[in-house]
Amino acid sequence: MxxxxxxxxxxxxxxxxxxxxxxxxxxxxxxxxxxxxxxxxxxxxxxNRLASNFRKKTSETIAVILPDIANPFFSEIVKGFRDEALENGYHLLLCDTGNSAAQEKEFVELVKERFVDGIILATARMPKDEIYKLSQEIPVVLACEYVESYEIPTVSIDNVSAAREATEYLIDQGHTRIGFITGPLEIILSRDRVKGYRQALLLREIPIHDFLIQEGDFSVKSGYDIMTKFLANEQKPTAIFASNDEMAIGAMKACKSKGLRIPDDISIIGFDDVPISTLVEPELTTVSQPKYEIGSQAMKMLLNIIETNDLKQKQIVLPHKLMIRQTTHP
CATH class of the missing domain: 1.10.260.40 (lambda repressor-like DNA-binding domains)
Structure with missing residues (x-):
């Protein structure tokens, strides 16, 4: 050679x-x-680029740790990461944890050993103390999620406000028995969305029924299974708010399998606004997140830390939007 x-x-x-x-x-x-x-x-x-990078004490590589690369929600976010990184001469190393906290921890240890310049966590299932400790060893930015009690740089939306707005919209349509399919409650954004749902009901003085709050795992199957459980109850919900679009689509499928018409018999709202939300029939009402901008802003923030070690704004909260389509009805 x-x-x-x-x-x-x-x-x-x-x-x-x-x-x-x-x-x-x-x-x-x-x-x-x-x-x-x-x-x-x-x-x-x-x-030999690797040898050169060791001499320069930089790898020009960013590790991005994702919870589920198959989830369409993350495709636009990854594009935002990629475009901002390439524009500044950096490359991405994508790590898919498969929604496993243990795998997330393994990837973190691996990328620390393999010499990357920084890490973006699009998942935060590790204990928050460990994430904070990691941020003291290497530049870290959280995308979509955040860590309570610690000022780790974060880019996200206000999940509490977004969930409250979606629930209030259903209430304004006349619904008072609203089923909520949550994401995994070990994740802070799932808990925030539950908080927003509860706030909306409390503000309108509508009783909160624990049975109407069921935990899913962000998959179509969990949405289908939980919706089937709701429909087996004598007092069925008249509306469903699902914590992501895939679970909402699972709920739609369960309703159709029971002969229910959407939205005439039941209204459904999702969360994220992934591309398939406009391809299903009827088109899904959902909360839209600025996915590409989340990725772009998170990468911009991380590169700023790496190159200048000077970050004026540690928390960026981007706006969400309720996309009213065809699955909701008074």
Missing amino acids: LKMEDVAKIANVSTATVSRVLSNNKNVSKKTKEKVLKVINQLEYKP
Whole structure:
């Protein structure tokens, strides 16, 4: 395999000069630069990027840890990560935890050993003390989630406010018996959405029935199973608020299997506004998150920490929007 010393020998310059040419250092004369580049092209020499990065104490690589890469919600967020990173000369290393806290921890330990410049956590199932400790060792930004009690840089929406708004919309449509399918309650954003749902009912003085709050896992199947459970009850809900679009679509499928018409017999709202929400029939009313912007802003924040170590704003809360479509009705 060709080495930098081979290029230097043929070009009759030092290895330091070859290195300066490769790094586009301005302290190399035009004549010398042209001579070295000519030899590099003739030999088809490819520099050892890893060795170079170790010398520079940087890898120009960002680790992104995702809870479920198959979830369409994360595709736009990853595009935001990627575009901002590439624009600034960085690359992404994607890690999929499969919604496992243990796997999340393993990936964190692995990327620390493999020398990355920073980490974006789009999942936060590890104990918050461990996430804080990690943020003291390497630049960390949270996307979508946050950690209570610690000022770790975060980009998200206000999940409490968004859930409250969606529930209030159903109440304004005349619904008082509203079933809520939560996400996994170990996740803070799931708990925040429950909080928003409860706030809306309390503000309108509507009784809260524990049976109408059921925990899902963000999958279509859990939405289907919980909706089937709701429909087996004598006092069925007249509306459903699901904590993500996939569970909402599962709930729609369960309703249709029982011969119910949406929204004439039951109204349904989802959360996230993934592409399939406009492809199902009828189109799903949902809370839209600015997914691409979450990814872009999180990466911008992380690169700012890496390159300047100066972050004026540690918490960015982006606006959400209730997308009213065809699955809700008075």
